[in-house]
Amino acid sequence: MKVTILLLEKLSLFELACAVELFALPREDISDWYQTKIVSLSNSTFEGLCSSHFTCEHVNQLEPCDLLVIPSFPVEAQTIDDTIRQEILKHFNAGGRIISFCSGSFLLAALGLLDNREATTHWRYSDEFRARFPGVIYREDILYTYDGVIGCSAGSAAGIDLGIEVIRQDYGHKIANSVARRLVLPAHRSGGQAQFVEKPLETAKSVLSNTLDWAVLNLTPQLSIADIAAKANMTRRTFDRQFIKHYKITPLHWLMQRKLDVAKTLLESTQHPIEHIAEQSGFESAVTLRHNFKKYLSISPREYRGRFKR
Structure with missing residues (x-):
């Protein structure tokens, strides 16, 4: 299966690292593992924290893939670039899956992909998310949602929980457990965001x-x-x-x-x-x-x- 990690506007190093660890790290002990690439439709170089920079492949269109990963998206963004809109919708309409980490759900909601679907985002943004996207069935106290087509995680680290669930559905319980153990994490964390708020x-x-x-x-x-x-x-x-x-x-x-x-x-x-x-x-x-x-x-x-x- 082919995976594309799409960088948008602002670079969030932790969310990107989570996506890379889940889907791009070579796993010689697992046959037919994901083939993953990192691309951008807007820039080839992104600024990170502490004067860091990240360079990736700049493309004009997304190649066909099975899974598109959105590590992050600016909550304050009110408009979406036409190319980004067209390419993501083209991927979805062709039958491709999409998952987003943390604030990435704002992009999926703005594109209308979460209308009448269950979705979540970080608890800090829950009020703004619900106000801006009333057509989304918002789930507050959970770590992620995933219906086999579209998924959202509640926060940065919850993106790992979402990724493990995607791997479980793609490769089975045993492989998902193996990946989770390598990350020194449980294969499934019970409960929701409230356990972290208080x-x-x-x-x-x-x-x-x-x-x-x-x-x-x-x-x-x-x-x-x-x-x-x-x-x-x-x-x-x-x-x-x-x-x-x-x-x-x-x-x-x-x-x-x-x-x-x-x-x-x-x-x-x-x-x-x-x-x-x-x-x-x-x-x-x-x-x-x-x-x-x-x-x-x-x-x-x-x-x-x-x-x-x-």
């Missing part, structure tokens, strides 16, 4: 974290939220309240996501029958596994295995 209660969060590690290692159809709360030495009510406060999702939703993660890994890495995978991942039956795959992933376990098993 300082969390580290002591309580540590207790929860240890308990959740135990829960992941003890997934069974019988494991309940009450069992997990008891392991944390909390009442069910206190556990629910602390969990939602720190992770911004309910314990039941978290538990379901962990079961699905285990099931996805087994589907990708083994030939076990669906009934066995359901039991190993903590579902009551294969019927329950299929139901929740359809509900949360919009795909059947069999289809998922066919798409991602390597």
Whole structure:
């Protein structure tokens, strides 16, 4: 798959570095890895912080590619260059995917690509984003949105979370985990932006974290939220309240996501029958596994295995 990282107006070194690390770093252990290039439709040289400069290829039009990455875009920009507008829309209309990091969502929204889609941006710009683009379904307390065609990240570092999700959909759970480990990051961070806006209660969060590690290692159809709360030495009510406060999702939703993660890994890495995978991942039956795959992933376990098993 071909990836193009497009630089626009102002250079944001961290966002660019995230895109390069995710999609351009050679990975000899992975066959058919992305072929990535960095281009600009406006300049060949950009000024960075601390008197730094960055030089890339200046092109008049975008070559066909599978994925277009917008590392950043000035929030204050009110107009879009005609060439940039035409080339991005041409890429999208040809079936290409687009993801943006942080303020890059302002460009996608200004082009109309986010109308009636879920999108997000950095919490500092949320009020301005919603005021300028009322046609966008804005999601506030999440790290990223990605529907398989267009994606936005809530902030600079959340661009890595978005990139890992793109890699997971392109190459499967195992490869995404491998890339995340190389970045010394979890393959998926639960919760949303609110955990970064206010300082969390580290002591309580540590207790929860240890308990959740135990829960992941003890997934069974019988494991309940009450069992997990008891392991944390909390009442069910206190556990629910602390969990939602720190992770911004309910314990039941978290538990379901962990079961699905285990099931996805087994589907990708083994030939076990669906009934066995359901039991190993903590579902009551294969019927329950299929139901929740359809509900949360919009795909059947069999289809998922066919798409991602390597």
